[in-house]
Amino acid sequence: MLVALWIINALLALVFLAAGSMKLFRPKSALHSAGMTWTEEFSDAGIKLIAAAEIAGAVGLILPLLTGIVPILTPMAASALALLMAGASVVHLRRKENPAPSVVLGILSLVSAVLGFVVVLS
Template sequence: MLIALWIVNGLLALAFIAAGAMKALRPKPALVASGMGWADDFSDPVVKLIGIAEVLGGIGLVLPLLLSIAPVFAPIAAVCLTIVMVGAIVVHVRRHENPTPSVVLAVLSAASAVLGFVVVLG
């Protein structure tokens, strides 16, 4: 189970850190121009906050397990990322956009949370 947790968390961390860094570092017009039309519905600070939350969540998936310091924070980070992705699904559905990437990340984050709690608390 620990190996499965590391695989899922590693892949999720890569995805969330990359996507979050892009949202946190690129200006909003550049995000909209690159196909992230949803960013037009939010203020610039909110888009940056979403990006920062994704980066911190991605780090939170791996760092507690890697350092063996409060490893329960890894599944808690996964729960928080699941909540962020549920919000993303709602936004994409309301805008009549394809929510599939957000659904996949939400399901994988939820699976990471379950695996994490089983491994850490089990």
């Protein structure tokens, strides 16, 4: 199960690190132009906060488990990312946009959380 957890967490971390970095370093107008029309509903600070949460979650998926320092933080980070993606899914559904990417990432985050709790607590 540990191998499955590492594979899922590595993929999730890459995706969330890339998505968060893009939101953190690009201005709101560039994100909107790139097709992220949901940014209309959020302030610049709100978008940067979402980006920071995604980056922190990506780091939380890897570092605690890798270092062995408070490894329970890894499934907690996955749980937080699942909640973040649940919120993203609600925003996309409300705007009549495709929620599939956020739903898939949310489900994978839940799988990571369950696997993480099983591995860490066993």
